[in-house]
Amino acid sequence: xxxxxxxxxxxxxxxxxxxxxxxxxxxxxxxxxxxxxxxxxxxxxxxxxxxxxxxxxxxxxxxxxxxxxxxxxxxxxxxxxxxxxxxxxxxxxxxxxxxxxxxxxxxxxxxxxxxxxxxxxxxxxxxxxxxxxxxxxxxxxxxxxxxxxxxxxxxxxxxxxxxxxxxxxxxxxxxxxxxxxxxxxxxxxxxxxxxxxxxxxxxxxxxxxxxxxxxxxxxxxxxxxxxxxxxxxxxxxxxxxxxxxxxxxxxxxxxxxxxxxxxxxxxxxxxxxxxxxxxxxxxxxxxxxxxxxxxxxxxxxxxxxxxxxxxxxxxxxxxxxxxxxxxxxxxxxxxxxxxxxxxxxxxxxxxxxxxxxxxxxxxxxxxxxxxxxxxxxxxxxxxxxxxxxxxxxxxxxxxxxxxxxxxxxxxxxxxxxxxxxxxxxxxxxxxxxxxxxxxxxxxxxxxxxxxxxxxxxxxxxxxxxxxxxxxxxxxxxxxxxxxxxxxxxxxxxxxxxxxxxxxxxxxxxxxxxxxxxxxxxxxxxxxxxxxxxxxxxxxxxxxxxxxxxxxxxxxxxxxxxxxxxxxxxxxxxxxxxxxxxxxxxxxxxxxxxxxxxxxxxxxxxxxxxxxxxxxxxxxxxxxxxxxxxxxxxxxxxxxxxxxxxxxxxxxxxxxxxxxxxxxxxxxxxxxxxxxxxxxxxxxxxxxxxxxxxxxxxxxxxxxxxxxxxxxxxxxxxxxxxxxxxxxxxxxxxxxxxxxxxxxxxxxxxxxxxxxxxxxxxxxxxxxxxxxxxxxxxxxxxxxxxxxxxxxxxxxxxxxxxxxxxxxxxxxxxxxx
Numbered sequence: 001x002x003x004x005x006x007x008x009x010x011x012x013x014x015x016x017x018x019x020x021x022x023x024x025x026x027x028x029x030x031x032x033x034x035x036x037x038x039x040x041x042x043x044x045x046x047x048x049x050x051x052x053x054x055x056x057x058x059x060x061x062x063x064x065x066x067x068x069x070x071x072x073x074x075x076x077x078x079x080x081x082x083x084x085x086x087x088x089x090x091x092x093x094x095x096x097x098x099x100x101x102x103x104x105x106x107x108x109x110x111x112x113x114x115x116x117x118x119x120x121x122x123x124x125x126x127x128x129x130x131x132x133x134x135x136x137x138x139x140x141x142x143x144x145x146x147x148x149x150x151x152x153x154x155x156x157x158x159x160x161x162x163x164x165x166x167x168x169x170x171x172x173x174x175x176x177x178x179x180x181x182x183x184x185x186x187x188x189x190x191x192x193x194x195x196x197x198x199x200x201x202x203x204x205x206x207x208x209x210x211x212x213x214x215x216x217x218x219x220x221x222x223x224x225x226x227x228x229x230x231x232x233x234x235x236x237x238x239x240x241x242x243x244x245x246x247x248x249x250x251x252x253x254x255x256x257x258x259x260x261x262x263x264x265x266x267x268x269x270x271x272x273x274x275x276x277x278x279x280x281x282x283x284x285x286x287x288x289x290x291x292x293x294x295x296x297x298x299x300x301x302x303x304x305x306x307x308x309x310x311x312x313x314x315x316x317x318x319x320x321x322x323x324x325x326x327x328x329x330x331x332x333x334x335x336x337x338x339x340x341x342x343x344x345x346x347x348x349x350x351x352x353x354x355x356x357x358x359x360x361x362x363x364x365x366x367x368x369x370x371x372x373x374x375x376x377x378x379x380x381x382x383x384x385x386x387x388x389x390x391x392x393x394x395x396x397x398x399x400x401x402x403x404x405x406x407x408x409x410x411x412x413x414x415x416x417x418x419x420x421x422x423x424x425x426x427x428x429x430x431x432x433x434x435x436x437x438x439x440x441x442x443x444x445x446x447x448x449x450x451x452x453x454x455x456x457x458x459x460x461x462x463x464x465x466x467x468x469x470x471x472x473x474x475x476x477x478x479x480x481x482x483x484x485x486x487x488x489x490x491x492x493x494x495x496x497x498x499x500x501x502x503x504x505x506x507x508x509x510x511x512x513x514x515x516x517x518x519x520x521x522x523x524x525x526x527x528x529x530x531x532x533x534x535x536x537x538x539x540x541x542x543x544x545x546x547x548x549x550x551x552x553x554x555x556x557x558x559x560x561x562x563x564x565x566x567x568x569x570x571x572x573x574x575x576x577x578x579x580x581x582x583x584x585x586x587x588x589x590x591x592x593x594x595x596x597x598x599x600x601x602x603x604x605x606x607x608x609x610x611x612x613x614x615x616x617x618x619x620x621x622x623x624x625x626x627x628x629x630x631x632x633x634x635x636x637x638x639x640x641x642x643x644x645x646x647x648x649x650x651x652x653x654x655x656x657x658x659x660x661x662x663x664x665x666x667x668x669x670x671x672x673x674x675x676x677x678x679x680x681x682x683x684x685x686x687x688x689x690x691x692x693x694x695x696x697x698x699x700x701x702x703x704x705x706x707x708x709x710x711x712x713x714x715x716x717x718x719x720x721x722x723x724x725x726x727x728x729x730x731x732x733x734x735x736x737x738x739x740x741x742x743x744x745x746x747x748x749x750x751x752x753x754x755x756x757x758x759x760x761x762x763x764x765x766x767x768x769x770x771x772x773x774x775x776x777x778x779x780x781x782x783x784x785x786x787x788x789x790x791x792x793x794x795x796x797x798x799x800x801x802x803x804x805x806x807x808x809x810x811x812x813x814x815x816x
């Protein structure tokens with residue numbers, strides 16, 4: 001299955017999005033097709049053996065829109081060309097590559113302009129193709145951000161259209177309605193004395209407004225005739241009817257029927273077009289703000305990197321960095337790509353990726369993440385991930401995918417908006433004709449009803465209600481190091497009532513540490529540690545490693561051990577300085593008839609505290625006990641307390657014995673303990689909780705917990721940024737900080753509440769607005785809705801929905 005994104009041109013409302021989805025889903029081989037109205041993107045999952053990208057684009061075009069593959073246009077300087085044949089050779093070499101949509105060489109400027117699908121091919125591959133052809137491609141300094149430029153251009157065009165419309169609409173309003181409130185008009189424009197001049201002046205002022213808003217008519221009528229009418233169709237029919245009726249009235253006045261001077265409707269058409277253009281402008285400005293988080297992430301990557309080439313430092317464009325390159329980063333500079341430190345010590349600020357404000361110490365062997373800031377030391381490191389493989393690129397992809405996905409709550413709005421516009425057109429016709437024939441009202445009255453219903457009923461707000469909130473919500477999550485992979489995950493998370501934590505590496509550090517040391521009479525503590533560490537040096541057991549590390553940290557020297565023998569399930573036996581040393585559990589001591597005397601009571605107490613007591617015997621006598629435990633993370637207790645305050649039950653799942661598990665649970669306040677569970681059975685335990693009617697979030701490290709993460713309603717993978725692409729999880733936490741679990745659920749609750757508010761107002765607006773526009777108040781002696789007010793209200797509804805979604809940018813997690 002292939003996954004591809006297209007930019008859709010020509011969409012104005014939810015009905016458009018629905019029409020595009022419907023057209024694409026009809027094709028054979030389409031697994032899924034989702035349109036995000038806020039980003040104007042179509043994401044398609046399809047079988048390349050059955051359907052092509054061209055067929056998808058054609059289907060969209062037949063539906064009345066335009067699908068443009070997500071592309072990047074880049075200019076490269078070509079060195080080594082001497083004639084037209086060289087230019088042709090470069091073009092030919094580049095055009096052969098997969099993902100190239102266009103390649104043109106200008107011999108005079110020695111530049112190659114290439115348009116390509118960034119999901120298929122990288123710049124470095126294009127450069128290699130040019131190199132194979134015998135030339136060299138070098139980066140131009142100017143890089144085109146086509147999408148940003150397009151949005152800026154769209155804003156400028158809409159503003160100019162509004163200004164031009166307003167320049168003609170203001171005098172038109174004055175001429176058409178000024179005399180009604182006693183404002184003076186020149187004698188030659190008096191509707192009583194010179195009705196034709198009065199009518200022609202209005203027509204002349206209306207035509208430029210209609211001309212500037214030509215797109216509403218082209219798109220609206222095109223989609224209407226193709227059987228999938230949209231918002232533009234409503235505007236085109238409504239304002240078009242007003243203008244056509246106005247022209248009919250002018251003809252009547254020319255014929256001598258001067259009473260038509262009182263039945264002109266030009267100002268309504270002009271004001272509606274002007275207000276809708278202004279609304280569109282504000283909507284575009286607001287929509288631009290919804291994706292600010294992703295723009296911030298994209299802006300973090302440095303444009304160049306300093307690498308070591310032939311023992312000298314060379315600055316190259318970031319696109320040319322390859323895996324294995326040695327990169328130099330000085331204090332205050334951003335790390336260009338991911339890698340492993342090979343020389344130097346420093347601290348790195350990773351807050352822009354993980355939300356963790358404290359700089360992280362880095363030394364030889366540690367990983368560094370691209371786009372983080374090197375604070376105080378120079379380092380050299382080897383690049384391990386470049387281009388789209390870096391952690392930052394994966395985060396951007398995760399956030400973009402989430403922003404382009406749909407939450408289940410959006411499906412209801414999509415279904416309604418798909419049928420909405422045709423129903424509105426029918427209602428407008430029925431209400432207009434009903435008032436004319438049954439209500440015995442004038443043509444102008446019926447026209448007012450017809451236009452008001454069409455204009456007020458735009459489903460724009462419905463289409464924007466969900467995607468804008470999801471875009472802001474997922475973007476805000478990324479700022480806090482909480483990566484939500486889909487709209488569906490964002491929605492389900494707010495329903496979670498039970499959180500299951502894996503113990504090792506999640507609630508605990510996952511690295512056992514020495515916690516207690518008890519020595520027998522006549523044995524020095526350092527001597528006991530030295531003996532134990534010397535014995536365990538040959539062991540790979542995590543508990544043994546903890547003792548060896550403790551000795552290293554304390555500066556205690558180890559000795560040479562010989563005759564090492566592992567005793568499975570019991571411990572080890574070695575010879576140190578000619579003495580037999582036993583290190584292991586109580587059973588090992590009992591088997592070897594080592595007298596334990598009063599040590600068993602101490603051993604039991606340590607076990608009750610969740611620690612593992614290890615007995616050490618030297619030459620047949622007990623020398624002491626070293627207790628080792630996997631220590632609880634500092635944040636675990638706080639996170640669990642926070643979840644309890646949110647009304648969420650907390651369970652812990654572990655392979656440990658019941659006593660150890662209960663001890664850890666007691667420390668952090670766990671409600672339910674699932675102990676002695678094998679990794680393969682964790683998913684089954686999650687299923688049991690679900691069978692009790694619980695909505696379960698499973699939190700684990702994403703490795704041995706993968707089946708349980710997949711089984712849970714929401715899988716939350718916790719770990720450092722290097723594990724960001726865990727496929728099994730729905731939510732990825734960049735930090736090993738459990739307080740981010742309540743943050744993710746709080747963010748979900750805030751986002752879903754925001755979506756519900758948006759949908760409520762969008763539905764309420766149409767539910768109230770349409771009957772009023774149809775004249776229900778007029779039946780009971782109330783006022784008639786003016787189409788101009790309907791136009792203003794329609795524009796306001798879209799802007800208010802997007803503005804409400806932007807309130808999510810103020811979201812801050814409650815940590816206490």
